[in-house]
Amino acid sequence: MSLFLTSMLLMANRMIRPCIFVLATLLAFPFSACAQTTFSWRHDGVVVNQGQTLQTELQNAYAGFETDEGLYLAGFKIDQTRENFPFVVFISRNLERVNSWPLETMAGQFFEYQQKLHVLDVEGKAFQFESNNWRRANLTFKPNSIIVSTSRDIVACNPAPLTKIANGTGSCYSLFKQWSVDANWRAAQPRICDGELIIQEHKDGSLHYLAVDIESGKVLKSLYTEKAFSGLCLVSF
Numbered sequence: 001m002s003l004f005l006t007s008m009l010l011m012a013n014r015m016i017r018p019c020i021f022v023l024a025t026l027l028a029f030p031f032s033a034c035a036q037t038t039f040s041w042r043h044d045g046v047v048v049n050q051g052q053t054l055q056t057e058l059q060n061a062y063a064g065f066e067t068d069e070g071l072y073l074a075g076f077k078i079d080q081t082r083e084n085f086p087f088v089v090f091i092s093r094n095l096e097r098v099n100s101w102p103l104e105t106m107a108g109q110f111f112e113y114q115q116k117l118h119v120l121d122v123e124g125k126a127f128q129f130e131s132n133n134w135r136r137a138n139l140t141f142k143p144n145s146i147i148v149s150t151s152r153d154i155v156a157c158n159p160a161p162l163t164k165i166a167n168g169t170g171s172c173y174s175l176f177k178q179w180s181v182d183a184n185w186r187a188a189q190p191r192i193c194d195g196e197l198i199i200q201e202h203k204d205g206s207l208h209y210l211a212v213d214i215e216s217g218k219v220l221k222s223l224y225t226e227k228a229f230s231g232l233c234l235v236s237f
Contacts, residue, residue, distance in 0.1 A: 103134070197214050
């Protein structure tokens, strides 16, 4: 697991909020299904709902997604040899029903697309939940991507690699409209603001902000500055 994904995904105590666009995961950027805001969960796999507590099978949890039925939680089971095995666990609202599914690769993010729950792994493969199982969806992303929008098209971004590990750059791209914009971003995750994709990257020793049209991928606005804005939707171009 990369240092970037560790810092992005492993959170000590997360409250799942419905109907907002936040990191799940990767992150976790889960899109919630407008359920009641009642669950909380911790990095150690403990889930709390209405004062009741459950220790799940996960010893390391990092992404969650709340629905009307309950909570989906991604993380690792750790065996006696300290080897990590990626799993997704479902916990019903009354904490009485628990299901789990092994994954081949670490999950990166839950998301909803066409009213179906999906999970995206760090290799870029997406799986749709149907018939009580995770089945490979016909959606393929760049490795380590996060999804920033599923409203009409799917817009996703993958971070620039650590320079000590690999060369290259990150990007933001449309899955179906097939545009892609190179962007050297890492810490500040790109966001959709007033219909535009806002990206913060480090370039030539300065902060560089981009506003990208999500229909065409065209860069609409660009700003170089030494000032870091408190939020990407607050950038004044």
